[in-house]
Amino acid sequence: DAQRLVCEHLVIDVCTLWQLSADQPGTLFLTHYHAPPDFPPPPEIMDARESVPWVLDRVLNGEDTILSRLTDAPAEAACDLEVWRHYGIKSFLTLPLSAGGSAAFGALNFNVIRDERVWPPDLVKRLKLVGQVFANALLRKRAEASLRQKTEELDQFFNLALDLLGI
Numbered sequence: 001d002a003q004r005l006v007c008e009h010l011v012i013d014v015c016t017l018w019q020l021s022a023d024q025p026g027t028l029f030l031t032h033y034h035a036p037p038d039f040p041p042p043p044e045i046m047d048a049r050e051s052v053p054w055v056l057d058r059v060l061n062g063e064d065t066i067l068s069r070l071t072d073a074p075a076e077a078a079c080d081l082e083v084w085r086h087y088g089i090k091s092f093l094t095l096p097l098s099a100g101g102s103a104a105f106g107a108l109n110f111n112v113i114r115d116e117r118v119w120p121p122d123l124v125k126r127l128k129l130v131g132q133v134f135a136n137a138l139l140r141k142r143a144e145a146s147l148r149q150k151t152e153e154l155d156q157f158f159n160l161a162l163d164l165l166g167i
Helices: 002-010 053-060 075-086 121-165
Strands: 014-020 027-034 045-047 065-067 091-097 106-112
Touching (some): 002 027, 002 121, 053 065, 053 075, 053 106, 106 121
Antiparallel strands (some): 014 027, 091 106
């Protein structure tokens, strides 16, 4: 819902949130997504090293990627351009997701398919704040899941110890 509201308010067609795999370098998992009904669905899992290597390098280096026109893309983005053209993307903004100075663990993309769009610095700044809110929520969710798992492991260990002691 948050992605939809941001897109509707700012007249952005597509918003995707990708998370990097911890154990498969360069693999991205699509975890959150908003697009018009007629937009071709992106894959749920993507090998970004093959599909979008230029953007992946920028995300891993903590760099935003802002293209108002695909013709502004450098030669190194040739593979990436094929993907953008396949989806009919005319302009896009990719923001690395990280928090607390840590390495990027994902990316938030905003895509426009109707017309080319200029991404003014004040808009980019606001979208970075949205990205930070999403990043912090995802990290909090991960921490809660980890804590829940550790608690379950301790409970199992405690119950095993009690069984072994005959208590």
